[in-house]
Amino acid sequence: MMLDLNEVESFYGDAQALFGVSFSVAEGEVVALLGRNGMGKTSTVASITGLLTPKRGLIRFQGQTISGQPAHKIARAGIGLVPEGRRVFPNLTVRENLVATAIPRPDAQVSWDLDAVYDLFPPLIKLRGRMAANLSGGEQQMVAVGRALMTNPSLLILDEATEGLAPLVRDQIWAAIRRLAALKLSILVIDKNIDALLALAHRHVVLEKGRVSWTGTSDQLADQDFRHRTLGL
Template identity: 50%
Template sequence: MNDQSLLAGRGLEAGYGPSQVLFGLDLEIRAGEVVTLLGRNGMGKSTTIKTLIGGLPLRRGEVRFGGRPIHGLSADAIARLGVAVVPEGRQCFPNLTVREHLIAFADRRNDSAAPWTLERLYALFPRLRERAGHMGNELSGGEQQMLAIARALSTNPRLLILDEATEGLAPVIREEIWQCLAQLKAAGQTTLVVDKYVERLLRLADRHFILERGRIVWHGSSAELDADRALWHRYLGV
């Protein structure tokens, strides 16, 4: 494993009951990078994330975060080490206001000189300031995604993971999310993104991993992925 790795999985095997989904998967994210996990539906992307963050038991292999093994730790313990997830489906709480979402989970899980305070989160997503008193179930899908990202950032994570970052959002809202992620990249936030909009991800990410039937079949830089459009057709269906 690279000494600069923030998160590294090696030889990951995992699944559900008798069904195996991941087959010897290797994945590495270095501090300060934006990395994507790409692949068609059903190839194991969400299972990979669950395995990395302790939501699914690892059958074989190892996961390290900040150089220490974390496989076997609970999802809560891994979160406290500085991993924050924006889950598929957003999972905003219907009985909490926007402001309550952002203060209930606030923490300092890294030593950043510019922590994510409530005011900084409102500056990143002005619409959340406007909706501060609204309940989670009173927001549009785009507003819920903004809230889910802001909630994750309120923990000041060392690693931010977004599962289906812009799924189901209107184009104008998707663009707001991309702009947000570009700001986070400029600020040095280490991020793992799962999304299907490859053209947009090329402009955002440093490196990409393509997943096919539970195995990493290609990884490389944005320039390398942009130069080989045959990969897009073969593995991504675009």
């Protein structure tokens, strides 16, 4: 198993956000994490990536326990994060953003370097010397995805990577994610666009108030009635 969460409970101070979250992502699998606002999607991502330390439960990545480890160690183990809100380094150039946290893995099956990222996002080529603060939202999002890929992750996590983008740019980001899925990268993806997720994800995990309320396939989730009535999505 690529990623395995077992009864994960996480807190912000005294406030509990996750109440025993369990699910897994297999190698080469694309799993969508769904749920309305505030249901615990980002908290789950934070728990996986070490930004939030689970109080109870276990998270394993490629067989190793990662829960309790610091974020930089988890990144180095091979989990790449495209965080909610993009969070590019505003005072670094595009190129500097991409290399700042890069982890070269030349022996990997698919190895990401600057050329590979520019090939995935051609608009970044002519912007490579530009400060990230001076980019559009879509361009920043390309940098955020590229920066995560430069760590050569075995698992890529995308938290609302198309949020707040114009339709055309949004399509470019989806096209890139589809290309990554075709390369058999394991992906955990969060997004508001259910139709895009139905087309992309092998499996879906729905969170409700910090708990997994449903897991299933795109076929099951494609039924709008079921989605509205049972899942409230």
